[in-house]
Amino acid sequence: MLMKRMPRQSRIYMDHAATTPVTAEVLKEMLPFFSERYGNASSLHFFGQEAKEAMENARKRVAKLTGAKQDEIIFTSGGTESDNTAIKGVVLAAKAKDRSKNHIITSAIEHHAVLHTCKWLESQGFDVTYLPVDRHGLIEPADVENAMKDSTIMVSIMHANNEIGTIEPIKEIGKMCGSKGALFHTDAVQTLGKLPINVRKMNIDLLSGSAHKLYGPKGVGCLFIRQGVNITPLLHGGGQELKRRATTENVAGIVGFGRACDIAQKTMDKEMGRERILRDRLISGVLKKVPDSCLNGHPEKRLPHNAHFRFRHIEGESLVLHLDMKGFAASTQSACSSKSLSPSHVLMAIGLNPAESHGSLRLTLGRSNTKEHIDSLLSVLPETVEYLRKVSPCTG
Numbered sequence: 001m002l003m004k005r006m007p008r009q010s011r012i013y014m015d016h017a018a019t020t021p022v023t024a025e026v027l028k029e030m031l032p033f034f035s036e037r038y039g040n041a042s043s044l045h046f047f048g049q050e051a052k053e054a055m056e057n058a059r060k061r062v063a064k065l066t067g068a069k070q071d072e073i074i075f076t077s078g079g080t081e082s083d084n085t086a087i088k089g090v091v092l093a094a095k096a097k098d099r100s101k102n103h104i105i106t107s108a109i110e111h112h113a114v115l116h117t118c119k120w121l122e123s124q125g126f127d128v129t130y131l132p133v134d135r136h137g138l139i140e141p142a143d144v145e146n147a148m149k150d151s152t153i154m155v156s157i158m159h160a161n162n163e164i165g166t167i168e169p170i171k172e173i174g175k176m177c178g179s180k181g182a183l184f185h186t187d188a189v190q191t192l193g194k195l196p197i198n199v200r201k202m203n204i205d206l207l208s209g210s211a212h213k214l215y216g217p218k219g220v221g222c223l224f225i226r227q228g229v230n231i232t233p234l235l236h237g238g239g240q241e242l243k244r245r246a247t248t249e250n251v252a253g254i255v256g257f258g259r260a261c262d263i264a265q266k267t268m269d270k271e272m273g274r275e276r277i278l279r280d281r282l283i284s285g286v287l288k289k290v291p292d293s294c295l296n297g298h299p300e301k302r303l304p305h306n307a308h309f310r311f312r313h314i315e316g317e318s319l320v321l322h323l324d325m326k327g328f329a330a331s332t333q334s335a336c337s338s339k340s341l342s343p344s345h346v347l348m349a350i351g352l353n354p355a356e357s358h359g360s361l362r363l364t365l366g367r368s369n370t371k372e373h374i375d376s377l378l379s380v381l382p383e384t385v386e387y388l389r390k391v392s393p394c395t396g
């Protein structure tokens, strides 16, 4: 198959919202912790203290990137675990203290790590409000305020959406939560290292991040828990991570995450400016060259590396497969031919019908992408869309 024949080096990766490669400097800093620096960070001897010191240095770097204090950061196995710990951890602790507290507010466009956690909590007797969004995917802070009840424990609203890239007004939402006595959690997995974050200035009580979305390793995440916020741990066992997450720490992964945060901190402004220019070239090129195409998400309040389109009479999955054959890695949400796949909850929430949502394409740029990549994609996308419309028109 053509797909297999094209070598990896000549392919163009435009799916950075799914994951990113580990940067060479990050890998280099991680490597000794797989071999000679193998200590358990809980051990009192030299080997343990060497690992502990590296881990605390990483914690400092994550804290710096988020504006947190070092001891307000715990390491987890990824964004999913951070979201689970933040939400289950807070509501279980709150309900144990006061049985009348059982309400959570979130949005209809959260990542499944948040939505499925909330669904499970509903099955355990918690009361969850899923707020709607407007056609650009924006949450209205007044809607959060109106959803507040005496029983509300917490609000969980993502910083930016992983599909359509819309950036939410979390500073306003956080401020309002503070004034109403509810805790505010944000899933910042898509924004950590891409947009400036300051947990104090943004009124955030809990924040989730994941290393592999910012050129760190897979399987490591962070959770900021503001000093004074009580959580019930998900993992009981040893006393690691200030008794908030038992199990021997993934020291190499944590070290890599720390270095990735350090690099992001230093390069973010410049790199995001560069990617924003590429993204805008991509968006205007696609809208101009592909008939019946639209941009999904907010035109301005969007992640600097995210472009999300819908094409009429196109099946997103076929488009992604054809682009893959031509050497471009992109993403979609669903397919109109496979009825088993339900349309994206995010696209439904912004008011698209299933047929419209099926023809979606997400392109997310990263450090490796160049202007030539954009132009190369723009030279093959229009004919690919035209071909697919001709051979298998998707009427939805």
Ligand SMILES: *Cc1c(COP(=O)(O)O)cnc(C)c1O
Binding pocket: 017, 018, 077, 078, 079, 080, 081, 083, 111, 113, 158, 160, 161, 162, 187, 188, 189, 190, 210, 211, 212, 213, 219, 220, 221
């Ligand atoms: C990727 C992602 C997650 C999950 O992170 P993992 O580290 O892969 O578990 C959660 N939330 C958002 C918004 C994401 O983009």
